[in-house]
Amino acid sequence: MGGIVLRKVVLLAIPGVAPFEFGVVCEVFGVDRSDTGGPAFEFSIVTADPGPVRTSLGYDMHILDDLSLAADADLLAVPAHEIDHVDPRFLQAIRDAEARGAWVLSVCSGAFTLAQAGILDGRSSTTHWMHTDRLAAMYPHTTVDPDVLFVEDRKVVTSAGTAAGIDAALHIVRKEHGAAATNVIARRMVVPPQREGGQSQYIDSPIPEATSDSFALVAEWMLENLHEDLTVDQLARKALMSSRTFARRFRAEMGTTPAAWLNRQRLLRAQQLLEQSDLGLETIAQRTGFGSAAVMRHHFVRVLQVSPMTYRRAFGEREAG
Template sequence: MHRVAVLALDGVIPFELSIPSRIFCSATTDDGAPLYEVVTCTVDGGPVRTAADFSISVANDASVLATADTVVIPSPTWTGSLSPEAATALASVRPGTRMVSICLGAYVLAAAGLLNDRPATTHWMHSEEFQARFPRVRVNEDVLFVDDGDVLTSAGAAAGVDLCLHLVRRDHGSAVANVVARRCVVPPWRDGGQAQYVSRPVQEPATATTASAREWALTRLSAVVGLDEWAARAGMSRRTFTRRFRDEVGLSPGQWLTRQRVELARDLLETTELPVDAVAEQAGFGTAAAMRHHLRTAVGTSPLSYRRTFHAS
């Protein structure tokens, strides 16, 4: 069983501390056997102050980090430096262990040197200060999370849910991740990135949106979706549609459409026996070569390798 250790540091945000347990403990086999064990620890095993008006007690000290397959750092109250005790705790993590941060937990990973010369994200409100403090980190403030293989970082608060679901999907496939999402009553995948949550003037209620046009596109992923026809479905000019789409979703229409097609292709590879060429056609990529390119970009593997790993059989 995959062991996830969650390190609660001083001033931890309770909501973010609870995310790993809620998501990973909801992942089970078809017969109900758990796929993950989640253990929570503090540096010394004693109670830790949270960012709310209460403290928490845990059953473990940081020695459990050395037994973990994945270590998660939820947001602490950042003091500007890593305490010697926390540094010692992180140093005990075995090489090759997957390291994950939620929101300002990225500060901890960066202070430990784990994000040097790597891509990462954190809450958009802190990204500029984070980049100034850790100039060797390649900060991407627009995304909900960054997967750099053995080190993963998420944006603020609920983006930790997105990242943990992504890990379940990466470990066990979309079908298991979708079940977890339904059990937790959250979307299995959120479109766009942090840009859609940055403060901007509120639209008037009567202002048209691209939602209905996106729903229309989802019903015809296997066909050519022309931008002009797509914009017409929303009652907008091509230019207005493109601008409004990016404002609402955080992606261009083309980027969003590719993402939906990749998700459809993944589902077909996992749940059907269709040949790769047929999957590419049904997912709207046209050719297996095009699908292979986009799947490798999205998940880092080929269609056949993905099917071998995640097909139900």
């Protein structure tokens, strides 16, 4: 995170492309939101043979630009598409992007194309949970995680189905442009600004009736008290449940454990304070519940792969200016 480098985004229109996953990439990267403090990308849609490209729903999109525009892309995006056959020219564009250190993003079944191009070998990956077994069987050199929303492994990001593509795209924006810029996009799209990649793709246990309001109130209270040392026992009492029931139902409704959810919210709050204030690291650590700058640094490095000071240098002045 040595500075803002993500400017040019190129989206591949592969025959049989799924319109929703295609639209997700367009919505995140193709809209100029600079008027409200968001990033503006140089956004292009390309295909191997310019002209009509048939979608998975049976209608054509007319694509004007060829793959030459992908030669210097900072991010190459591969949406879901029919995976029976992929033109080798698309595969080469993907290999070239990975080789020069660009971001590569796949949505849903687009992971199969990344694997076919060879860039998932030795990397962790995911795809829609219905297809993870097939991906693992076809491409044994990638470690497929069937339970997560998205995986980043050395600038190659694979995501699960449909809306998980939004999470993965916003993850890349956050890595390159910071939390505040990402929040602008999320607000305009009316989506959560951060769902952690390790969150479950789906919940197969039934959600208990009439608990959503109570969990919403508890989550709101947690956000208002991030500076406190919050325990599961304390949260369970707030929700009028036993600790075991609270932990089980929290995971069922929120998709992750109370501790993991709380840690993610603390990290997000710390990112915002680093970007938008000149508070010292110890003060930020106290206000966000990390307790000390050393503990906060540990979590930053583990999750974001950068220290708080490096994060502030990358994004603080830009947001202040």
